Amino acid sequence: MKAYVYLENDVFLTAKAFGKNGTFFGELVFNTSLTGYQEIMSDPSYAGQFIVFSMPEIGIVGTNDCDNESKEVFASGILIRELSSTFSNFRAKQSLDGYLKKHEKIGIYDLDTRYLVKMIRDFGNLRVIVSTEISNKEELKSALEKSAKIEEVNFxxxxxxxxxxxxxxxxxxxxxxxxxxxxxxxxxxxxxxxxxxxxxxxxxxxxxxxxxxxxxxxxxxxxxxxxxxxxxxxxxxxxxxxxxxxxxxxxxxxxxxxxxxxxxxxxxxxxxxxxxxxxxxxxxxxxxxxxxxxxxxxxxxxxxxxxxxxxxxxxxxxxxxxxxxxxxxxxxxxxxxxxxxxxxxxxxxxxxxxxxxxxxxxxxxxxxxxxx
The missing domain is CATH 3.40.50.880 (Class I glutamine amidotransferase (GATase) domain)
Known part of the structure:
Protein backbone atom coordinates (compact mmCIF):
# COMPACT_ATOMS: atom_id res chain seq x y z
CA MET A 1 0.00 0.00 0.00
CA LYS A 2 1.17 3.53 -0.70
CA ALA A 3 2.32 5.64 2.23
CA TYR A 4 2.83 9.37 2.57
CA VAL A 5 5.45 10.98 4.79
CA TYR A 6 5.51 14.65 5.78
CA LEU A 7 8.30 16.18 7.89
CA GLU A 8 8.11 19.45 9.78
CA ASN A 9 10.82 20.98 7.54
CA ASP A 10 8.23 20.75 4.71
CA VAL A 11 9.69 17.63 3.04
CA PHE A 12 6.99 15.42 1.51
CA LEU A 13 7.75 11.83 0.43
CA THR A 14 5.84 8.90 -0.99
CA ALA A 15 6.77 5.31 -0.20
CA LYS A 16 5.21 1.92 0.60
CA ALA A 17 3.73 0.67 3.85
CA PHE A 18 3.69 -2.61 5.74
CA GLY A 19 2.47 -3.57 9.19
CA LYS A 20 -0.62 -1.68 10.33
CA ASN A 21 -2.29 0.87 8.08
CA GLY A 22 -3.37 4.25 9.44
CA THR A 23 -1.96 7.62 10.45
CA PHE A 24 0.89 7.90 12.96
CA PHE A 25 2.85 10.77 14.52
CA GLY A 26 6.32 10.83 16.03
CA GLU A 27 9.81 12.24 16.13
CA LEU A 28 12.29 11.00 13.53
CA VAL A 29 15.59 9.53 14.81
CA PHE A 30 18.15 7.30 13.11
CA ASN A 31 19.80 4.15 14.46
CA THR A 32 23.18 2.97 13.19
CA SER A 33 22.98 -0.65 14.43
CA LEU A 34 23.56 -3.37 11.85
CA THR A 35 21.70 -6.04 13.84
CA GLY A 36 19.03 -6.34 16.50
CA TYR A 37 16.08 -4.57 14.88
CA GLN A 38 13.58 -6.47 17.04
CA GLU A 39 15.34 -5.45 20.27
CA ILE A 40 15.52 -1.85 19.04
CA MET A 41 11.84 -1.62 18.08
CA SER A 42 10.72 -3.12 21.41
CA ASP A 43 12.91 -0.82 23.53
CA PRO A 44 10.41 1.38 25.45
CA SER A 45 12.85 4.31 25.20
CA TYR A 46 11.66 4.77 21.59
CA ALA A 47 8.10 5.65 22.62
CA GLY A 48 6.84 8.50 20.47
CA GLN A 49 9.59 8.11 17.88
CA PHE A 50 9.98 6.81 14.33
CA ILE A 51 13.21 4.85 13.86
CA VAL A 52 15.12 5.30 10.61
CA PHE A 53 17.42 2.30 10.21
CA SER A 54 20.69 3.10 8.46
CA MET A 55 21.12 -0.63 7.78
CA PRO A 56 19.72 -0.82 4.22
CA GLU A 57 17.85 -4.15 4.42
CA ILE A 58 15.66 -5.02 7.39
CA GLY A 59 13.56 -8.12 8.10
CA ILE A 60 16.05 -10.75 6.94
CA VAL A 61 15.99 -12.87 10.12
CA GLY A 62 12.30 -12.34 10.92
CA THR A 63 11.18 -12.01 14.54
CA ASN A 64 10.85 -14.42 17.45
CA ASP A 65 9.31 -14.70 20.90
CA CYS A 66 12.52 -14.26 22.91
CA ASP A 67 14.27 -11.09 21.73
CA ASN A 68 11.72 -8.49 22.78
CA GLU A 69 12.91 -5.86 25.26
CA SER A 70 9.33 -5.26 26.43
CA LYS A 71 5.88 -6.76 25.92
CA GLU A 72 4.92 -4.13 23.34
CA VAL A 73 6.37 -1.98 20.59
CA PHE A 74 6.15 1.57 21.90
CA ALA A 75 7.92 3.22 18.96
CA SER A 76 5.56 4.97 16.54
CA GLY A 77 6.98 2.93 13.66
CA ILE A 78 10.03 2.31 11.49
CA LEU A 79 11.34 3.69 8.19
CA ILE A 80 13.65 1.49 6.12
CA ARG A 81 15.23 1.27 2.68
CA GLU A 82 14.47 -2.32 1.71
CA LEU A 83 12.04 -4.78 3.29
CA SER A 84 13.16 -8.38 2.92
CA SER A 85 10.36 -10.32 1.22
CA THR A 86 11.45 -13.55 2.92
CA PHE A 87 13.03 -14.29 6.30
CA SER A 88 15.29 -17.11 7.38
CA ASN A 89 16.54 -17.97 10.85
CA PHE A 90 16.12 -21.09 12.97
CA ARG A 91 14.70 -18.99 15.82
CA ALA A 92 12.26 -17.00 13.66
CA LYS A 93 8.52 -17.37 14.29
CA GLN A 94 7.11 -14.48 12.31
CA SER A 95 7.93 -11.95 9.58
CA LEU A 96 8.64 -8.33 10.40
CA ASP A 97 5.40 -7.41 8.63
CA GLY A 98 3.44 -9.81 10.85
CA TYR A 99 5.26 -8.55 13.93
CA LEU A 100 4.25 -4.93 13.26
CA LYS A 101 0.67 -5.95 12.51
CA LYS A 102 0.55 -7.80 15.84
CA HIS A 103 1.76 -4.71 17.70
CA GLU A 104 -0.37 -2.32 15.58
CA LYS A 105 2.56 -0.25 14.31
CA ILE A 106 3.40 0.94 10.83
CA GLY A 107 6.50 0.30 8.76
CA ILE A 108 7.55 2.37 5.74
CA TYR A 109 9.94 1.09 3.06
CA ASP A 110 11.23 2.00 -0.38
CA LEU A 111 12.74 5.19 1.06
CA ASP A 112 16.18 6.73 0.58
CA THR A 113 17.26 6.33 4.20
CA ARG A 114 20.70 7.86 3.53
CA TYR A 115 18.88 11.03 2.54
CA LEU A 116 16.83 10.92 5.76
CA VAL A 117 19.87 10.29 7.98
CA LYS A 118 21.73 13.23 6.42
CA MET A 119 18.64 15.40 6.86
CA ILE A 120 18.40 14.52 10.55
CA ARG A 121 22.11 15.32 10.97
CA ASP A 122 21.55 18.73 9.38
CA PHE A 123 18.20 19.69 10.91
CA GLY A 124 18.19 17.63 14.09
CA ASN A 125 15.36 15.30 15.09
CA LEU A 126 12.24 16.19 13.11
CA ARG A 127 8.57 15.71 13.86
CA VAL A 128 6.88 13.56 11.24
CA ILE A 129 3.47 12.26 10.22
CA VAL A 130 3.15 9.00 8.30
CA SER A 131 -0.13 7.91 6.74
CA THR A 132 -1.74 5.40 4.41
CA GLU A 133 -4.99 7.39 4.65
CA ILE A 134 -4.01 11.00 3.91
CA SER A 135 -2.23 11.73 0.65
CA ASN A 136 -2.59 15.51 0.52
CA LYS A 137 0.51 17.39 1.68
CA GLU A 138 -1.40 20.31 3.20
CA GLU A 139 -3.67 17.99 5.16
CA LEU A 140 -0.67 16.14 6.52
CA LYS A 141 1.00 19.42 7.44
CA SER A 142 -2.10 20.64 9.27
CA ALA A 143 -2.47 17.38 11.20
CA LEU A 144 1.21 17.42 12.22
CA GLU A 145 1.00 21.01 13.45
CA LYS A 146 -1.94 20.07 15.71
CA SER A 147 -0.22 17.01 17.18
CA ALA A 148 1.56 17.03 20.55
CA LYS A 149 5.31 17.55 20.64
CA ILE A 150 7.38 14.79 22.21
CA GLU A 151 8.63 17.24 24.86
CA GLU A 152 5.05 17.70 26.08
CA VAL A 153 4.12 14.05 26.61
CA ASN A 154 4.85 11.91 29.67
CA PHE A 155 5.56 8.62 27.90
Missing amino acids: VKEVSTKQSYVHKQGVWNHTTQSYNEAKRSAKKVAVIDYGVKINILNELVEAGLEVEVFPYNVKADDLIKLYKQGEIQGVFLSNGPGEPKILKQEIAEIKKLTKVKIPILGICLGHQLLSNAFGYETYKMKFGQHGANHPVINLNNKSIEITAQNHNYNVPEELCEVAFITHRNLFGDNVEGVKYKDYPIISVQHHPESSSGPHESKYIFKEFIDLM
Missing part, protein backbone atom coordinates in the same frame (compact mmCIF):
# COMPACT_ATOMS: atom_id res chain seq x y z
CA VAL A 156 6.92 7.07 31.10
CA LYS A 157 3.45 6.50 32.54
CA GLU A 158 2.50 4.73 29.31
CA VAL A 159 5.43 2.29 29.24
CA SER A 160 5.87 1.58 32.96
CA THR A 161 4.45 -1.44 34.75
CA LYS A 162 1.17 -0.80 36.56
CA GLN A 163 1.96 -3.15 39.46
CA SER A 164 5.15 -4.25 41.20
CA TYR A 165 6.52 -7.72 40.43
CA VAL A 166 9.56 -9.90 41.10
CA HIS A 167 11.78 -10.62 38.09
CA LYS A 168 13.48 -14.02 38.32
CA GLN A 169 14.86 -14.63 34.84
CA GLY A 170 18.57 -14.38 34.17
CA VAL A 171 20.40 -14.32 30.85
CA TRP A 172 19.27 -16.99 28.35
CA ASN A 173 16.35 -17.98 30.60
CA HIS A 174 18.57 -19.32 33.38
CA THR A 175 15.69 -18.67 35.75
CA THR A 176 16.14 -21.14 38.59
CA GLN A 177 19.93 -21.09 38.86
CA SER A 178 20.27 -17.30 38.58
CA TYR A 179 17.46 -16.60 41.01
CA ASN A 180 18.72 -19.10 43.57
CA GLU A 181 22.15 -17.46 43.41
CA ALA A 182 20.47 -14.10 43.98
CA LYS A 183 18.61 -15.44 47.00
CA ARG A 184 21.90 -16.64 48.49
CA SER A 185 23.52 -13.24 47.93
CA ALA A 186 21.01 -11.57 50.32
CA LYS A 187 21.09 -8.42 48.21
CA LYS A 188 17.90 -7.09 46.71
CA VAL A 189 17.43 -4.14 44.39
CA ALA A 190 14.28 -2.11 43.80
CA VAL A 191 13.98 -1.22 40.10
CA ILE A 192 11.94 1.87 39.28
CA ASP A 193 10.46 1.15 35.88
CA TYR A 194 10.53 4.22 33.65
CA GLY A 195 10.59 1.92 30.60
CA VAL A 196 13.04 -0.77 31.65
CA LYS A 197 14.38 -3.26 29.11
CA ILE A 198 13.91 -6.93 29.94
CA ASN A 199 17.59 -7.62 29.32
CA ILE A 200 18.60 -5.09 31.98
CA LEU A 201 16.49 -7.02 34.50
CA ASN A 202 18.08 -10.26 33.29
CA GLU A 203 21.57 -8.84 33.82
CA LEU A 204 20.74 -7.64 37.34
CA VAL A 205 19.63 -11.17 38.23
CA GLU A 206 22.66 -12.66 36.48
CA ALA A 207 24.91 -10.37 38.52
CA GLY A 208 23.56 -11.96 41.70
CA LEU A 209 20.69 -9.74 42.80
CA GLU A 210 17.11 -10.30 43.77
CA VAL A 211 15.07 -7.93 41.60
CA GLU A 212 11.70 -6.37 42.34
CA VAL A 213 10.27 -3.95 39.79
CA PHE A 214 8.12 -1.00 40.88
CA PRO A 215 5.96 1.40 38.84
CA TYR A 216 7.36 4.78 37.81
CA ASN A 217 5.26 6.56 40.46
CA VAL A 218 6.41 4.52 43.46
CA LYS A 219 6.87 6.76 46.48
CA ALA A 220 10.38 7.35 47.79
CA ASP A 221 9.11 7.04 51.37
CA ASP A 222 7.99 3.46 50.67
CA LEU A 223 11.41 2.52 49.25
CA ILE A 224 13.21 4.28 52.10
CA LYS A 225 11.15 2.25 54.57
CA LEU A 226 12.13 -0.98 52.79
CA TYR A 227 15.77 0.13 52.83
CA LYS A 228 15.79 0.92 56.56
CA GLN A 229 14.13 -2.43 57.29
CA GLY A 230 16.86 -4.18 55.33
CA GLU A 231 14.46 -5.53 52.71
CA ILE A 232 16.27 -3.78 49.84
CA GLN A 233 19.91 -2.74 49.61
CA GLY A 234 19.75 -0.42 46.59
CA VAL A 235 17.64 1.29 43.94
CA PHE A 236 17.99 1.06 40.17
CA LEU A 237 16.66 3.90 38.00
CA SER A 238 15.89 2.50 34.57
CA ASN A 239 16.04 3.71 31.01
CA GLY A 240 12.92 5.22 29.46
CA PRO A 241 11.48 7.59 26.86
CA GLY A 242 10.90 11.29 26.46
CA GLU A 243 11.99 14.61 27.95
CA PRO A 244 13.38 14.11 31.48
CA LYS A 245 12.72 17.67 32.71
CA ILE A 246 8.93 17.32 32.49
CA LEU A 247 9.01 14.43 34.98
CA LYS A 248 8.76 16.80 37.97
CA GLN A 249 7.24 14.33 40.43
CA GLU A 250 9.69 11.56 39.52
CA ILE A 251 12.62 13.96 40.01
CA ALA A 252 11.25 15.02 43.41
CA GLU A 253 11.01 11.40 44.56
CA ILE A 254 14.58 10.68 43.42
CA LYS A 255 15.78 13.72 45.36
CA LYS A 256 14.28 12.18 48.52
CA LEU A 257 16.16 8.92 47.85
CA THR A 258 19.50 10.70 47.44
CA LYS A 259 19.15 12.44 50.81
CA VAL A 260 19.02 9.08 52.60
CA LYS A 261 22.12 7.99 50.64
CA ILE A 262 20.66 4.75 49.37
CA PRO A 263 23.01 3.11 46.83
CA ILE A 264 21.66 3.99 43.38
CA LEU A 265 22.50 3.02 39.81
CA GLY A 266 20.95 5.03 36.99
CA ILE A 267 20.99 4.12 33.29
CA CYS A 268 19.98 6.39 30.40
CA LEU A 269 16.81 8.22 31.56
CA GLY A 270 17.69 7.26 35.15
CA HIS A 271 21.11 8.89 34.62
CA GLN A 272 19.40 12.06 33.36
CA LEU A 273 16.81 12.17 36.15
CA LEU A 274 19.57 11.94 38.76
CA SER A 275 21.27 14.97 37.21
CA ASN A 276 18.02 16.93 37.39
CA ALA A 277 17.46 15.78 40.98
CA PHE A 278 20.83 17.29 41.93
CA GLY A 279 19.84 20.57 40.27
CA TYR A 280 21.73 20.21 36.96
CA GLU A 281 19.28 20.45 34.09
CA THR A 282 19.57 18.10 31.13
CA TYR A 283 19.58 19.40 27.57
CA LYS A 284 18.35 18.06 24.23
CA MET A 285 21.02 17.00 21.75
CA LYS A 286 20.73 17.92 18.08
CA PHE A 287 20.00 14.41 16.83
CA GLY A 288 20.84 12.19 19.81
CA GLN A 289 22.90 9.02 19.83
CA HIS A 290 21.27 5.76 18.74
CA GLY A 291 23.15 2.60 17.85
CA ALA A 292 25.22 -0.37 19.06
CA ASN A 293 28.61 0.93 17.95
CA HIS A 294 29.37 4.08 19.98
CA PRO A 295 32.89 4.29 21.47
CA VAL A 296 33.11 5.43 25.08
CA ILE A 297 36.30 6.01 27.06
CA ASN A 298 36.43 4.84 30.66
CA LEU A 299 38.42 7.64 32.29
CA ASN A 300 39.36 5.45 35.26
CA ASN A 301 41.46 2.99 33.25
CA LYS A 302 41.61 4.69 29.79
CA SER A 303 40.00 1.66 28.12
CA ILE A 304 37.63 2.06 25.17
CA GLU A 305 34.22 0.42 25.35
CA ILE A 306 31.97 -0.04 22.34
CA THR A 307 28.50 0.70 23.67
CA ALA A 308 24.80 0.56 22.84
CA GLN A 309 23.14 3.99 22.96
CA ASN A 310 19.60 5.31 22.71
CA HIS A 311 19.03 8.85 23.91
CA ASN A 312 18.16 12.38 22.76
CA TYR A 313 19.02 14.12 26.04
CA ASN A 314 22.21 14.46 28.02
CA VAL A 315 23.56 15.75 31.33
CA PRO A 316 25.53 19.03 31.44
CA GLU A 317 29.27 19.47 31.97
CA GLU A 318 28.52 21.43 35.17
CA LEU A 319 27.55 18.15 36.82
CA CYS A 320 31.27 17.76 37.57
CA GLU A 321 30.69 20.10 40.52
CA VAL A 322 28.99 17.27 42.43
CA ALA A 323 30.16 14.18 40.54
CA PHE A 324 33.34 12.72 39.09
CA ILE A 325 33.05 12.22 35.34
CA THR A 326 33.93 8.55 34.76
CA HIS A 327 33.06 8.12 31.07
CA ARG A 328 32.97 10.24 27.92
CA ASN A 329 31.46 9.53 24.51
CA LEU A 330 34.14 9.67 21.82
CA PHE A 331 31.67 10.63 19.08
CA GLY A 332 30.78 13.90 20.80
CA ASP A 333 32.92 14.18 23.95
CA ASN A 334 29.70 14.49 25.97
CA VAL A 335 29.43 13.21 29.54
CA GLU A 336 28.68 9.49 29.44
CA GLY A 337 29.01 8.36 33.05
CA VAL A 338 29.49 9.80 36.56
CA LYS A 339 30.15 8.82 40.17
CA TYR A 340 28.69 11.25 42.70
CA LYS A 341 31.27 12.63 45.11
CA ASP A 342 29.46 12.39 48.43
CA TYR A 343 26.89 9.73 47.63
CA PRO A 344 26.86 5.99 46.85
CA ILE A 345 25.48 6.76 43.39
CA ILE A 346 26.77 5.94 39.92
CA SER A 347 25.08 6.44 36.56
CA VAL A 348 25.81 5.97 32.87
CA GLN A 349 24.17 7.20 29.69
CA HIS A 350 24.78 4.05 27.63
CA HIS A 351 23.16 0.63 28.04
CA PRO A 352 25.69 -1.74 29.68
CA GLU A 353 23.40 -4.75 29.27
CA SER A 354 24.02 -4.23 25.53
CA SER A 355 21.34 -6.14 23.69
CA SER A 356 22.05 -6.01 20.91
CA GLY A 357 25.63 -4.83 21.12
CA PRO A 358 28.99 -5.67 22.68
CA HIS A 359 29.54 -6.85 26.24
CA GLU A 360 32.43 -4.93 27.77
CA SER A 361 30.34 -2.51 29.87
CA LYS A 362 28.63 -5.11 32.05
CA TYR A 363 31.05 -4.44 34.91
CA ILE A 364 28.75 -1.52 35.82
CA PHE A 365 26.38 -3.99 37.48
CA LYS A 366 29.24 -5.39 39.59
CA GLU A 367 30.22 -1.86 40.62
CA PHE A 368 26.63 -1.30 41.74
CA ILE A 369 26.78 -4.44 43.90
CA ASP A 370 30.01 -3.15 45.46
CA LEU A 371 28.20 0.09 46.37
CA MET A 372 25.51 -1.95 48.12
